[in-house]
């Protein structure tokens with residue numbers, strides 16, 4: 278059945294997930310097999326070898342393609358493996374323009390791996406789309422965007438940048454991990470590739486690592502599928518199944534993540550020990566007009582996602598004490614699970630970015646990143662309140 282005309286919530290549960298043909302199993306089975314019997318040499322029933330294709334992974338790929346409004350989805354063993362496959366489409370000598378504030382591991386791969394293979398990179402604050410004009414060169418082949426960014430929650434105007442990039446024949450990839458396709462649809466806004474760490478909201482339960490790339494052009498999909506098979510960074514059947522199980526509830530989880538995060542962001546903004554709160558759903562958010570245009574609206578409110586960046590009063594020692602005291606929030610890297618997490622980007626997730634560059638982006642020693650889960654919001658708020666009291670006692 279074609280679910281393209283269905284609503285997001287319906288696609289999440291049904292796209293790529295028809296009852297299994299042979300047994301009628303309602304849930305896509307875990308086809309835990311490396312290979313598939315062939316009736317005669319060179320003839321097969323749709324699958325030959327699980328690196329190339331596997332029915333459980335196919336179901337996830339089809340579902341993610343439907344959710345992003347693309348024609349093809351490709352899944353990988355991690356978000357960074359998806360990134361690697363996309364960069365592997367380029368040739369030595371090609372140039373990439375990227376946002377100056379992005380996931381630390383993406384920057385590390387660009388800077389420490391791909392540069393050695395002859396790719397060159399220019400980074401800029403693409404909140405101003407005109408910055409792209411200054412960075413693009415005749416060698417530019419890819420524009421790499423992340424929006425909202427990690428951890429400063431900067432937004433970039435995907436539609437405006439896609440028009441500019443396409444005028445130069447430059448492909449546009451958008452890391453849509455923070456927003457998810459429920460809140461933001463990069464392909465509909467003109468991007469060529471939506472990229473995910475499915476480890477985060479798409480899986481949603483902090484129990485598996487994975488990645489995905491979704492495209493709206495069949496030829497690009499075929500090139501990426503070639504790299505997926507040739508490089509081999511694919512997810513196993515069980516990880517694909519866990520991710521597919523998570524994705525079914527993406528819409529309801531995101532609504533609650535957004536609702537809880539807005540409540541906490543508003544409360545933190547009033548807290549005497551808090552210097553600044555960055556949250557795309559707040560009226561004080563610097564780019565609230567772009568947020569309203571680019572992110573989903575619900576009841577006249579911009580759904581700002583589940584991530585909050587908070588800059589505390591005081592020094593590193595206060596932030597350390599605060600982070601060591603929280604209990605409902607778990608001190609851990611990663612984000613996007615049902616449980617609330619908190620972390621310190623300068624020491625943890627973004628330690629691989631040189632200190633000067635970190636400071637230039639605004640990642641100070643009193644900056645904490647919250648991934649607001651779907652626990653009861655009153656418990657989350659009480660936990661933060663208690664930890665702030667202890668930290669500043």
Ligand SMILES: *Cc1c(COP(=O)(O)O)cnc(C)c1O
Pocket residue numbers: 355356357358380382383423427452454455473474475476477486487488
């Ligand atoms: C986690 C993350 C990645 C990397 O994904 P992995 O699954 O950890 O490889 C990329 N981009 C963003 C925004 C992320 O949060």
